Amino acid sequence: MEIRSNEFKQRAVFAIHDASLQQALGKARGGFVGKRAQQAAELPEFEQLREEAKNTKNHILDNLDHYLERYEAAVTAAGGHVHWARDAEEARKIILDICKRVDAKTVTKGKSMVSEEIGLNEALIEHGMEVVETDLGEYIIQLAHEPPSHIIAPAVHKTKDQVSDLFEAAHGGPRKTEVPDLVNEARMVLRDKYFRADVGITGGNFLVAETGSSIIVTNEGNGDLTQTLAKVHIVTSGIERVVPTLDDATLFLRLLARSATGQETETYTTISTGPRRADDLDGPEEYHVVLVDNGRSKMLGGRFKDMLRCIRCGACMNHCPVYGAVGGHAYGWVYPGPMGSVLTPLIKGLDNAYDLPNACTLNGRCASVCPVKIPLPDLLRELRHMQHQQDITPVMQRRALKVWRYVATRPKLYHALEQVGARFLSAIARNGSIRRLPLASGWTDVRDLPAPAGRTFLELWQGKRGQK
Amino acid sequence: MTAAANAREAILNSVRSALRRGPLDDTRRAELDARRPRHTRPAQDEELVARFIRKFESRAGTTARVASRADVPAAVEAYRVEKGLPARAAVGAALKDLAFPGLEIHHEPAGISETMAVSQALAGIAEPGSLMMASGPASPITHNFVPDDHVVVLDAGAIVGHFEEAWEVLRARPEGMPRATNIISGPSRTADVEQTIQLGAHGPRRVHVIIVG
Numbered sequence: 001m002e003i004r005s006n007e008f009k010q011r012a013v014f015a016i017h018d019a020s021l022q023q024a025l026g027k028a029r030g031g032f033v034g035k036r037a038q039q040a041a042e043l044p045e046f047e048q049l050r051e052e053a054k055n056t057k058n059h060i061l062d063n064l065d066h067y068l069e070r071y072e073a074a075v076t077a078a079g080g081h082v083h084w085a086r087d088a089e090e091a092r093k094i095i096l097d098i099c100k101r102v103d104a105k106t107v108t109k110g111k112s113m114v115s116e117e118i119g120l121n122e123a124l125i126e127h128g129m130e131v132v133e134t135d136l137g138e139y140i141i142q143l144a145h146e147p148p149s150h151i152i153a154p155a156v157h158k159t160k161d162q163v164s165d166l167f168e169a170a171h172g173g174p175r176k177t178e179v180p181d182l183v184n185e186a187r188m189v190l191r192d193k194y195f196r197a198d199v200g201i202t203g204g205n206f207l208v209a210e211t212g213s214s215i216i217v218t219n220e221g222n223g224d225l226t227q228t229l230a231k232v233h234i235v236t237s238g239i240e241r242v243v244p245t246l247d248d249a250t251l252f253l254r255l256l257a258r259s260a261t262g263q264e265t266e267t268y269t270t271i272s273t274g275p276r277r278a279d280d281l282d283g284p285e286e287y288h289v290v291l292v293d294n295g296r297s298k299m300l301g302g303r304f305k306d307m308l309r310c311i312r313c314g315a316c317m318n319h320c321p322v323y324g325a326v327g328g329h330a331y332g333w334v335y336p337g338p339m340g341s342v343l344t345p346l347i348k349g350l351d352n353a354y355d356l357p358n359a360c361t362l363n364g365r366c367a368s369v370c371p372v373k374i375p376l377p378d379l380l381r382e383l384r385h386m387q388h389q390q391d392i393t394p395v396m397q398r399r400a401l402k403v404w405r406y407v408a409t410r411p412k413l414y415h416a417l418e419q420v421g422a423r424f425l426s427a428i429a430r431n432g433s434i435r436r437l438p439l440a441s442g443w444t445d446v447r448d449l450p451a452p453a454g455r456t457f458l459e460l461w462q463g464k465r466g467q468k
Numbered sequence: 469m470t471a472a473a474n475a476r477e478a479i480l481n482s483v484r485s486a487l488r489r490g491p492l493d494d495t496r497r498a499e500l501d502a503r504r505p506r507h508t509r510p511a512q513d514e515e516l517v518a519r520f521i522r523k524f525e526s527r528a529g530t531t532a533r534v535a536s537r538a539d540v541p542a543a544v545e546a547y548r549v550e551k552g553l554p555a556r557a558a559v560g561a562a563l564k565d566l567a568f569p570g571l572e573i574h575h576e577p578a579g580i581s582e583t584m585a586v587s588q589a590l591a592g593i594a595e596p597g598s599l600m601m602a603s604g605p606a607s608p609i610t611h612n613f614v615p616d617d618h619v620v621v622l623d624a625g626a627i628v629g630h631f632e633e634a635w636e637v638l639r640a641r642p643e644g645m646p647r648a649t650n651i652i653s654g655p656s657r658t659a660d661v662e663q664t665i666q667l668g669a670h671g672p673r674r675v676h677v678i679i680v681g
């Protein structure tokens with residue numbers, strides 16, 4: 001997928017004026033947040049588990065090479081194949097080669113953010129294959145020719161009406177308007193695809209070194225039909241998703257559903273180990289895992305190592321006021337919200353996503369709910385710092401910062417200017433607020449600026465002390 | 469070196485150089501292999517079968533309890549009649565010892581028009597109230613996902629408290645890990661259209677557990 005993160009400002013304005021989007025976001029808002037809070041409250045050990053999850057991920061990352069090697073050996077022992085991809089292009093080629101070798105015509109897909117990251121669908125379609133997303137949300141946005149707007153609820157930006165229109169256009173009428181009928185229609189259309197599929201591609205929430213298994217977690221069962229009925233099952237996953245043992249996977253499973261959808265558990269947790277066995281009656285004949293690096297190993301060395309703990313639960317975006325206002329598409333690439341604002345510049349380049357780290361209010365809600373305690377606001381601040389150091393920050397802003405530094409390090413000058421400013425703002429205010437302010441139209445075009453009292457804080461303070 | 473071997477080495481080297489070290493030595497590797505984590509397990513103070521039933525039913529699953537394995541066919545028939553389903557089913561060969569009079573059965577994988585499947589669970593996990601199914605010739609995995617109605621036979625004695633104990637059940641199998649291990653917590657569901665929960669997304673619309681003992 002082409003990156004459009006540098007259009008964040010325009011896309012955000014567009015999103016705020018998109019009535020359907022605002023309606024859809026309004027319905028979603030609160031749902032995830034309330035359910036997660038309830039789940040966290042019902043599990044007394046929740047905070048303890050977050051701390052353990054953070055420490056366990058750190059242990060894994062410190063020994064990542066070892067666990068990857070152990071995982072690879074276990075997959076091979078179970079009759080599967082592990083492929084290593086340095087970047088998106090290598091990953092696409094590996095998967096394309098497998099599909100071409102088995103002469104694949106229909107490829108079904110369970111939800112996989114890594115496959116979005118590597119732009120897989122476009123590549124398969126270009127080579128004449130029919131690609132069918134089977135997660136209902138992914139299916140909806142595939143019909144709409146749109147990227148996901150949320151990592152666990154990809155069609156969260158669509159209203160029911162829009163889904164009705166898309167289904168009518170794709171499946172022919174009569175137009176369904178109720179949720180049960182819409183879901184049923186998709187069920188019937190997709191059933192046929194599962195049975196016809198040559199290759200089934202899924203993500204991997206966890207890769208277990210102990211057993212050589214991949215684990216996926218779904219509510220719909222689409223991932224299972226995808227990987228069971230196709231002749232070949234391909235798992236796409238980032239290298240950081242390996243865990244040492246089933247017991248370690250359990251630690252994260254206890255946090256994942258609660259943090260993501262606010263469920264105690266998702267409906268299906270599936271542990272896949274290798275291809276169909278000699279005496280099995282069903283299951284895929286081949287089992288492949290594509291381990292994707294794509295910038296991850298580089299992150300491991302620096303200040304952004306913490307980000308590799310991410311288990312892709314989506315809680316940070318559910319709790320983000322900026323995401324809640326503009327939705328996921330404004331972020332312009334695969335990963336939206338706080339985690340996307342950290343990952344996008346790191347994977348796609350700082351200068352390709354200038355606005356994302358700057359669109360954060362640093363309110364800290366994301367970090368307070370992240371199940372693996374990633375300090376997202378600190379990482380975003382660090383990215384801003386790097387932008388400044390690498391001269392990516394706009395010239396005007398850099399100049400303004402220089403002026404600020406000059407003034408702020410000279411207290412007398414600072415206070416003098418402050419007095420002028422406070423009196424000026426108070427003088428131009430009408431009824432306690434300022435409607436229009438030269439050089440600050442970015443603020444005053446969309447909201448009023450509360451007027452200061454006319455005297456500075458220091459003046460007021462000294463006045464108070466004088467009274468005593 | 470082939471391109472594939474190149475990529476593998478490049479990634480592992482990149483990981484190591486990021487961690488500012490070379491490959492781990494054998495002592496450290498042995499330590500890591502010997503690591504047996506004991507993560508916090510959520511406290512439970514409920515009887516296992518009762519907890520399993522309470523949790524499983526909280527997600528729209530249904531349960532019935534019978535005294536012995538011989539009672540299973542009658543319980544299956546009662547369910548079938550109650551739901552008004554056709555008198556046929558895909559039955560896992562793990563239940564081959566049971567006769568299902570009046571039911572047309574087969575032990576093959578489930579086809580696209582399969583209406584009901586009857587399977588044997590390997591274990592139940594009381595913590596979330598979930599079934600653990602192991603795929604194999606006696607329990608084809610298509611039975612778990614294709615039919616609209618899935619009836620699962622679970623021995624009361626096979627219900628364990630936490631996930632970790634269920635993994636011990638897997639580790640104890642002489643044949644090792646199943647190709648597919650399915651933890652099933654109720655009927656298939658989706659909330660992808662306006663966050664409205666709808667059952668029967670792609671997998672079974674109904675999951676009914678017959679607890680034996």
Ligand code: SF4
Nearest residue numbers: 310311313314316370
């Ligand atoms: S950063 Fe944390 S909260 Fe956000 S998706 Fe990743 S694990 Fe979840």
